[in-house]
Amino acid sequence: MSELRGACIIGQSGGPTAVINSSALGVIRTALDTDCITRVLGAAHGIRGVLDEKLYDMGVEDAAELELLKYTPSSALGSCRYKLKDPDVDDSDYKRILEIFQKYDVRYFFYNGGNDSMDTCNKISKYMQKVGYECRIMGVPKTIDNDLNGTDHCPGFGSAAKFIATTCMEVHRDAHVYDTGMVTVIEIMGRHAGWLAGSAGLATWAGYGPDLIYLPETDFDLTDFLDDVARIYRNTGKCMVAVSEGIHHPDGSFVSEAKVSATDGFGHAQLGGLAAMLAEAIKMETGAKVRGIELSLLQRCGSHTASKTDIEEAYLAGKAAVEAAVSGVTDKMVAFLCKREGGYHCETILQPLDIVANIEKKVPREWINAAGNGVEQPFIDYVLPLIQGEPDALREASLPRFAKLKKVLTTDIDG
Amino acid sequence: MSELRGACIIGQSGGPTAVINSSALGVIRTALDTDCITRVLGAAHGIRGVLDEKLYDMGVEDAAELELLKYTPSSALGSCRYKLKDPDVDDSDYKRILEIFQKYDVRYFFYNGGNDSMDTCNKISKYMQKVGYECRIMGVPKTIDNDLNGTDHCPGFGSAAKFIATTCMEVHRDAHVYDTGMVTVIEIMGRHAGWLAGSAGLATWAGYGPDLIYLPETDFDLTDFLDDVARIYRNTGKCMVAVSEGIHHPDGSFVSEAKVSATDGFGHAQLGGLAAMLAEAIKMETGAKVRGIELSLLQRCGSHTASKTDIEEAYLAGKAAVEAAVSGVTDKMVAFLCKREGGYHCETILQPLDIVANIEKKVPREWINAAGNGVEQPFIDYVLPLIQGEPDALREASLPRFAKLKKVLTTDIDG
Numbered sequence: 001m002s003e004l005r006g007a008c009i010i011g012q013s014g015g016p017t018a019v020i021n022s023s024a025l026g027v028i029r030t031a032l033d034t035d036c037i038t039r040v041l042g043a044a045h046g047i048r049g050v051l052d053e054k055l056y057d058m059g060v061e062d063a064a065e066l067e068l069l070k071y072t073p074s075s076a077l078g079s080c081r082y083k084l085k086d087p088d089v090d091d092s093d094y095k096r097i098l099e100i101f102q103k104y105d106v107r108y109f110f111y112n113g114g115n116d117s118m119d120t121c122n123k124i125s126k127y128m129q130k131v132g133y134e135c136r137i138m139g140v141p142k143t144i145d146n147d148l149n150g151t152d153h154c155p156g157f158g159s160a161a162k163f164i165a166t167t168c169m170e171v172h173r174d175a176h177v178y179d180t181g182m183v184t185v186i187e188i189m190g191r192h193a194g195w196l197a198g199s200a201g202l203a204t205w206a207g208y209g210p211d212l213i214y215l216p217e218t219d220f221d222l223t224d225f226l227d228d229v230a231r232i233y234r235n236t237g238k239c240m241v242a243v244s245e246g247i248h249h250p251d252g253s254f255v256s257e258a259k260v261s262a263t264d265g266f267g268h269a270q271l272g273g274l275a276a277m278l279a280e281a282i283k284m285e286t287g288a289k290v291r292g293i294e295l296s297l298l299q300r301c302g303s304h305t306a307s308k309t310d311i312e313e314a315y316l317a318g319k320a321a322v323e324a325a326v327s328g329v330t331d332k333m334v335a336f337l338c339k340r341e342g343g344y345h346c347e348t349i350l351q352p353l354d355i356v357a358n359i360e361k362k363v364p365r366e367w368i369n370a371a372g373n374g375v376e377q378p379f380i381d382y383v384l385p386l387i388q389g390e391p392d393a394l395r396e397a398s399l400p401r402f403a404k405l406k407k408v409l410t411t412d413i414d415g
Numbered sequence: 416m417s418e419l420r421g422a423c424i425i426g427q428s429g430g431p432t433a434v435i436n437s438s439a440l441g442v443i444r445t446a447l448d449t450d451c452i453t454r455v456l457g458a459a460h461g462i463r464g465v466l467d468e469k470l471y472d473m474g475v476e477d478a479a480e481l482e483l484l485k486y487t488p489s490s491a492l493g494s495c496r497y498k499l500k501d502p503d504v505d506d507s508d509y510k511r512i513l514e515i516f517q518k519y520d521v522r523y524f525f526y527n528g529g530n531d532s533m534d535t536c537n538k539i540s541k542y543m544q545k546v547g548y549e550c551r552i553m554g555v556p557k558t559i560d561n562d563l564n565g566t567d568h569c570p571g572f573g574s575a576a577k578f579i580a581t582t583c584m585e586v587h588r589d590a591h592v593y594d595t596g597m598v599t600v601i602e603i604m605g606r607h608a609g610w611l612a613g614s615a616g617l618a619t620w621a622g623y624g625p626d627l628i629y630l631p632e633t634d635f636d637l638t639d640f641l642d643d644v645a646r647i648y649r650n651t652g653k654c655m656v657a658v659s660e661g662i663h664h665p666d667g668s669f670v671s672e673a674k675v676s677a678t679d680g681f682g683h684a685q686l687g688g689l690a691a692m693l694a695e696a697i698k699m700e701t702g703a704k705v706r707g708i709e710l711s712l713l714q715r716c717g718s719h720t721a722s723k724t725d726i727e728e729a730y731l732a733g734k735a736a737v738e739a740a741v742s743g744v745t746d747k748m749v750a751f752l753c754k755r756e757g758g759y760h761c762e763t764i765l766q767p768l769d770i771v772a773n774i775e776k777k778v779p780r781e782w783i784n785a786a787g788n789g790v791e792q793p794f795i796d797y798v799l800p801l802i803q804g805e806p807d808a809l810r811e812a813s814l815p816r817f818a819k820l821k822k823v824l825t826t827d828i829d830g
Binding site: 389 | 716
């Protein structure tokens with residue numbers, strides 16, 4: 001494969017995570033250090049930044065500030081939820097992307113995101129192949145939901161799982177402090193896959209966690225649920241429950257559906273208020289004092305309690321994407337291949353974008369208990385290595401010190 | 416003052432904090448190491464444990480496990496919200512407490528709690544004086560609300576403030592990631608005092624925090640609030656708001672009152688759902704995408720991001736209580752006297768229980784801005800020293816390792 005010289009673009013898309021910027025750093029740092037990559041551009045708000053020609057020149061950033069991206073949550077370059085149209089129906093976006101790629105001599109495109117981002121990546125890749133524009137396009141995985149196909153796990157998941165487990169342990173202690181009855185319902189993200197809700201099981205494994213955990217992989221039955229809660233509450237005076245926001249009735253409708261008020265750009269229902277709703281139902285059933293707690297954005301941006309393993313793997317994914325592209329690879333997503341027996345080991349592999357895009361990987365049914373209200377040991381064994389290690393994050397005045405990027409637009413530099 | 420030999424009881428009461436167990440350890444460790452204290456008893460669920468004769472023998476606990484109390488959130492001995500009656504109306508509880516004190520030869524009583532607990536402490540102290548039972552009674556302060564009179568600040572507050580500031584910084588990054596509009600409302604604890612809500616100002620001070628902060632020290636006007644939010648949202652496309660759960664109309668009624676569903680044992684209204692309610696009002700006013708986030712129990716039990724200063728001061732308060740009592744002091748609460756100019760310095764002093772009990776210390780009006788929607792620099796200067804330092808907490812498998820106490824009841828030991 002002959003050397004391909006040219007600029008690269010890195011974009012971030014979808015919901016932020018605690019470590020998505022570590023992946024961006026992996027791309028940026030490696031690209032800056034690679035001779036054949038002549039300029040490293042960051043797209044403002046993902047693919048929207050390409051369409052709008054809002055591209056930051058990452059080469060002007062201070063190296064020490066860039067390093068802090070490892071410990072800076074959310075998407076430092078900005079994110080979007082913009083869905084590219086089918087190019088056979090409307091190719092105007094693709095023509096515009098090609099125009100920008102040509103203008104900046106972009107020969108490498110790295111897209112850092114989840115399912116929808118891999119779909120975007122895939123469509124751009126196929127279009128560039130069709131029109132014969134030589135460009136290497138790589139997906140860098142990211143999603144707290146951990147639902148990407150073709151990879152052992154996704155960067156971002158481990159840190160979110162660690163936040164959830166740590167928080168559940170602390171809330172468990174708090175919710176068990178009084179000599180009066182108390183039921184606590186914790187609502188956890190994850191529309192269609194229960195990886196995050198299941199991670200509350202780490203808290204139970206550690207001795208202080210939910211008595212009951214409900215994942216969207218099984219149908220939710222309100223009567224069974226209330227029976228489960230009432231039984232534990234009667235026996236112990238307390239009950240702690242973790243539920244995925246995506247729990248649903250047998251017909252597929254979300255339990256939280258009554259609260260659905262809007263949809264995001266991809267037509268996903270926006271969920272919320274489920275914990276409060278279930279807490280109210282429990283109160284009516286049992287008369288218990290109840291508290292519904294929604295972990296909300298905290299679980300995806302909680303960088304102060306990120307997993308060091310997750311941070312390092314996220315970086316590695318970005319680095320591997322650049323190295324693969326420079327060596328001639330295109331149209332792939334970086335994925336993880338891991339072994340757990342005899343000590344955890346993780347290495348990067350490359351997967352075709354086709355097999356990744358738009359498929360949601362679920363928690364295996366056998367990792368959930370028969371009653372559908374808890375997780376089994378294989379689930380714990382799977383997640384535990386992913387949450388290991390504490391971040392060596394810089395603090396100022398004991399508060400997080402996030403990366404301060406100059407974000408200089410090419411249009412300001414180039415005139 | 417002649418030496419007073421006898422047993423001591425330590426009890427914990429009121430809402431838990433991240434560091435209340437560090438205070439308990441300060442009492443327990445110091446008492447165990449003090450010759451004239453013949454036995455160290457822990458009351459299960461505060462004063463209820465005395466009334467019910469549920470007393471743990473702390474002397475049988477493993478020393479290393481006791482040390483972990485420094486990093487174990489919530490009240491390890493259990494808490495209560497039991498209010499003692501006026502002894503002139505009904506002295507049956509006091510008679511029972513005296514009976515238990517006599518049975519175990521209890522000469523030292525340490526009560527670890529907030530306003531209501533200091534009231535309990537004060538009543539018991541006055542009763543024992545009245546009936547002529549020699550016993551030294553000391554309050555050890557605790558409250559995330561930071562509203563105790565007679566002390567610079569309260570153990571528990573610094574850690575909660577740090578959790579709030581850290582979380583606000585992270586959520587700020589998350590809420591600013593998209594190129595579309597977004598309004599975020601963060602609901603923070605604090606019924607009548609705005610110390611916790613004001614601490615969100617630390618995040619703003621650090622560069623990533625709420626645009627608007629509303630404390631219960633000023634009257635809340637919904638029209639002004641919506642105007643403030645709409646103005647910032649129009650100008651920047653984003654707005655982040657922090658509100659105290661205790662914001663109220665000029666007539667004193669809570670803004671969240673519609674959601675009040677129950678009262679706790681002291682007749683306090685239980686608040687909640689305010690963030691969602693305000694988010695909905697903002698959505699109707701501006702059409703913006705909104706998100707309401709209630710920090711809920713997480714802010715008071717978040718020991719993983721506790722302040723080392725807070726942990727150490729909490730320990731010091733417990734230790735000082737024992738030392739003072741042994742030296743002959745009674746009827747006092749340990750308080751902090753601090754200086755901030757020329758470097759932070761904190762020392763313990765003793766305050767009469769009378770001046771502490773049932774008075775709520777508020778944020779000075781001049782520390783809040785004129786518009787009543789933010790805090791001024793003196794507030795920041797006050798809080799900043801209290802959040803300093805990271806805990807050296809033990810972890811197992813990268814999860815918190817809480818103290819595991821045997822909790823052996825005296826009734827089991829003594830037969």
